[in-house]
Amino acid sequence: MSNVKVRFPPSPTGYCHVGTARMAVLNYLYAKKHGGTIYFRSEDTDKARSTREFEEDIKDQLTWLGLSWDDFSRSSELVANHTAAMQKLVDEDKAYISEEESKKEPGTMVQVVRLRNPGTTITFTDVIRGDITFDTTELGDFAIARAIDDPLYHLAVVVDDATQGITHVIRGEDHISNTPRQILIQEALGYARPIYAHYPLHLGSDKSKLSKRTGDVSVKSYREKGFLSPALLNYIAILGWTPPSEKEILSLDEMVAEFELTDLHKSGAVFDVEKLRWYNREYLLRMPESEFASEALDRLRKALTAKGVAYDEEIGQKILPNIKERISTWADIDQMCADGELDFFFVDPIPAKEELPGKGSDAATAASHLEKLHEMLSATDSEIFSTPDRLKEVVWDYATQEGRGQVLWPMRYALSGRAKSPDPFMIASAIGKERTLARIVEAKRILTT
Template sequence: MKTKTRFAPSPTGHLHIGGARTAIFNWLFSRKNKGDFFLRIENTDRERSSEEMVQSIVDGLKWLGLNWDNDIYYQSEHINEYVSACYELVKRGHAYFCYCSEEELEMKRKEAEQKRIPYKYDRKCLYLSEEEKLKYEREGRGRTIRFKVPDGETVFFDVVHGEIRFKNSEIDDFIILRSDNTPVYNMAVVVDDHNMEITHVIRGDDHISNTPKQILIYQAFGWDIPVFAHVPLILGPDRKRLSKRHGATAVLEYRDKGFLPEAMFNYLCFLGWSPGDNREIMSIEELIDAFDITKIQKKSAIFDQAKLEWMNSEYIRRKENVELLKLVKPFVEKHGYKFEDDTYLLKVITLMKDRVKVLEDFVTFGKYFFEDPVDYDREGIEKYWKDKTSEILSEFVSRIEKIEDYTAPVIERELRSFADEKNIKAGDLIHPIRLAITGMRISPGLFEVMEVLGKETTIRRIKNALDRISVKN
């Protein structure tokens, strides 16, 4: 049978890290086995679902490079199929109508709580006579459909967790169709997975408790049961479920911060899975070839922001400058910086690419390439701006003005020659000049930065610093 998997998010929120990882595992497994990967939007919750969230999920998946087979499958277009399936189960004797009101059920829950026993529906409506049912119908009572859980035990083999057993006596006769004629999650999922011929259900292990209910529905219809693989949850560094308190959780937030999709894809693959060797940076093709569903770990994965940033920096470093230009330019323009041609920005990228973690860093850490510094690092002033620094820099500006071939090697030669003439260390010039033209203590090589900025800008910034820092001192 052809391998078929699906990613089935609810459009009640953005595509988050956990969902993206689940989608990637499904996609990798299908591509590895020459199968199909489907996208199903579970939008039966009309109040909480929105087109905006559907688009956000689609955009997130596309950004990661995940493509799906066939058109998107929307649950809202299949409501009649779910309703018909529920009535079919009633007809077969595997489900029954329940006329109990919410008030009645809540009272029974409170009674169980007072007695300190687990609440379980008492099957009152299973034993109603036809006359009692007709009476409730005439009264206009709302009714749900409950699945009749059989005796015995539900056992299934999970690819990640091994054999899992549930006693049916601990499973409530769960509702499969609400009183407003909308199906519940467990019912719709089974009908969809059967109709879509899904062979493998790969999802978060928070769904393990749903699995026995779904298997019981499969068995009631006599349908083939898919293979289940429940992957571990993703936790924050504090080992609590990943949430906004740990930082960004929506995939597109990482896109907007300047993470590369290849890096995010690569990193998410390693949250709960590894190829079994020392490889960390892997191409899509390598990941497809290496992916083995049986190597998914049982324990929860820890989301490490620092590791993601390292991986992203590796991907940035390995890209050609021209390719990076297309990616960096939108971030530069977002901050209001414009250039007549791309030559200058390419020079900036050349100097910065080994020093940034995300694309945004080209602008935030390299701000001095785009505008004169407005502040100067206080610690740098105290450390590098000595009594005679202003006098020495003023004199060196005259030397810069005479340089015709304003390139890094010539600038360096002139600076070191000047330092020798003044009998000072080269660092007595290098550090305060860096502070003057960047406002910072750290930057790429000073002479390369001076060349990229150009003679006019370099001189202007040194003179500005002489005026402003001398005042502060």
């Protein structure tokens, strides 16, 4: 099916919405599966709201997701084709120029071009939904242009599709109601009818339709929050589609190999941000260690430096496993730093005296345990601090004998100054022997003064 031709026809009236991305992904997968051609056509017929800024954003985000196309055009640059088509319709009395009052400016008369609607019943076969029938009588003689040289969307898209030889129109179900108008225009102009496939729209968590005017649904937004492009691409593709292999994690090439329009679901799928975070985490875990370390440490350094915390590369390297275990997106590192969750690795904390003993203990008991811990750790070689497990071996028997909570809580709180933090052995291993002992001494001083 090498003659397949599809299009990405976004309206550049806002930043690239995940719905726009999904449209592009599904068209891309189908075209690549069948060795077809992809046309990116910017549908800038809304002159008041269309901007080059939005157009560039759409192109940039789709490229970031890993998509490409074979040809680019703008509807506004194809007006000569639209004008010729409209003139043909008027000359053949299939359309007419109507002088009527402007809807935007009451009292002002304007000339619009209207299609003479034959009022026929139209049936088209949708690849996903089967046969769909419309009685077009109720549409009346609908407008197809504001003027002979100023086309409206329906006329422009029909002419552009025919000119570019589009064979498959793959789009959201919200365009089903547009299809009878477009078929009437096609028939009036003598154009071949493309194959239609209208997939269900994905929904917000409240089951409502996502909108490009709802702030947090732009691809740019997810990109800025530290989501990886392959993860977002994978999730968008899987929404409302079950690959024959039933795999959740697929590369772009694997998606192409498995994709068929007939496998798309007939009901809408919910766009679940938590599920997207799961996908992103899976991709982070699969990332080469060196690549993960480079990005994670760079973000850690920048976030800490921005808040005036001196960054230590050696400590950063040591806490990488802890960071990797806790994050789902790169932005989680920024948030952890903003919340002060990692400060204690780089800056000595100031433990609160009332928190040091922990539940069921007191200052004297906690001070005694810290004294013993200091004694035990002082007697070890610095090499013992190279891994958390070796430190645990030094302390564990004593903690078990005296009560793990009674011993390990004051140790962990002394090292971190936080009620919630990694285990004390991980912290001690990261900051080293000298700083560990110094923090224990300071905590004991706080308890005894």
